Amino acid sequence: MRYEGIGYSSVMGALHTKSRLPNQDSYLVKKLKFGTLLVVSDGMGSHAHAEVGSRAVCRSVSKALQIWNENKCEDIRLLIPLLHSMWNLDIYPFAKNECGATCLFAFVSVEGKVFLGQLGDGSIYFDFGKGTEVLKDKDDDFANLTTGINNIRSFEDWILMTVDAFDKPIKLCLMTDGVSETLIENKRSAFVELIWKRISEKANVIERNNLVYRVLNQWNPVNSGDDRTLISYEKR
Template identity: 35%
Template sequence: MAKKLQSQVQCFGASVRGRLHQHEGRPNEDAWESICSSFGTAIVVSDGMGSKPNACTGARKACKAVQDALRSWSKFNGASPVVLLRLIHILWGLQVLPASEEDSAATCLFAVVLSSGELLVAKLGDGIAAIRETDGKVIVLGDERSGFCNETTALGIVRSTKEWSVITRPSFPPGTAVLLATDGIADDLVSDRVGDFINLLTEEFACMQPALRWRTLCQELRNWSTPKHLDDKTLAILWHQKDDFGSAS
C-alpha cells in the first residue's frame, strides 16, 4: 500500500532569478527541493532574506535541513511535528556555519506525504502554503504578515517553533494537491484564485515530460504577468494524481 501511494504522489517545481537580482548581478536567493525517500515524498521552498549577506546559502541550507530532518525524524514512530521543527532549526543552524544564523536568515515552507499516507504541511515566514482538497476547497496556512507588522519570520530570526504554521491530515487522497511558493509569486495571487492557480499547474504542466515541464515553468515565471515584477520566483507542487490521470513524474 505504501509503495503504491508513493508511486502516485508526484511533485515538481521551478525557480528563476528576479529582474532586480539580474540587474544587480546577484544570484537567485530562492531555493527549492523535491525529495523521494523511504519516509515518503516531500517538497521544500525557501526564500533567503534579501537584506542578509548569506541569504542564498541560507535558502539552500533550509532545503537541506528539512531533507535531513525528515530522514531522522521519520525513524521514530510517534515523534511529534514539533520535534521535526526543532530538528530543522538545529540542523540549519549547523549547516550555515561558519556564517551566523542572522546573516543567513531564510523562510522555510515544506510539505511531506509520509509512507503511512499522512500529510504534513508547515510554513515559517512569508510566501504561501496552500492545500487544495478533493472537493476543490482551498486551505491556506496562516499569513503572519496580517497584523500591524509587515516583517516576516524566518530561520535565523526566530528560534521558537511557535512561529510556524502547521497542518496535518491523516491521509492524502487522490486529487489533493499542495502548493508552496515564495513571496515573488504569493504576493500576486488573489486569495480566491489560489485554487484556480493550483488547478492550472496540475492540469496543464503535470502531464509534461519533466525536462520540458521545467523549461516551460521557468519561462512562465520569467514572463510573470504582473508588470515590473522584480522578485525571485519559486514554486513547488505536491499532488496525488487520480487513477485516470497521466503518469507524469
C-alpha cells in the same frame, strides 16, 4: 497510487539580475523510501548571505526529517527543534543574522499522511478533495511574514498541519512570495488550480519543470523584481 506528478522551478528576479546578485530562493524535491519531501525557502534580501541561509534550510529539513522518521516520530512539532539545530550547524561559519531565510515544507508519507510547515512569508496551497485552501493567509498573522529561521521568537511562530489523506487525492503548491504576493488576491486559488491542471497534462518531469519555468520566466514585468520559486505536487 497510480499517479504522482511533480513540477518545480526557480527564476531569478529582475532586480537581482540587474544588481548581479545570486538567486536567493532555494528549493528541494526529494523522493525518500518513506515518502516525498518538498521544501521552498526565500533568503532575506537584506542579509549578506541570504542564499547560504535558504540552501541550508533545504538541506536541514531533509536531515531533520530523516532523524525524525528514524525515531518513529508522528508529531510534526518534534521536527522543528531538530531543523533549527541542523540549520545553525549548516550555515557555519556564517552568522545567523547574515543568513535569514523563510521555510515552507510539505512531506507526504507513504502511508498517506501529509505534514505541512511554514515559517515566514510565501504560501502553501493544498486540496485534499474538498477544494483549494491556503495554509496561512496574509491577514492571519502579519508579524509572522517577516520572521525567518534566524530570528524566531518561539516555535509558535511556525504554522503546522497534519492531515491523514490515505484515501484522498493530494494536491500541494509551495511558492515564495515573489509568486504569491504578486498575484491578484482573488485569483490566487484559480492560478494554483490551473498549474495543477496543466502539470497533470504533461508526460514526464522534464515537461512539468519546463512548464513551471515558462510560467515563472514570463511573469508580468511589473511584478518580476523578486526571485520566484514554485513546486507543484499531485498524488492520486
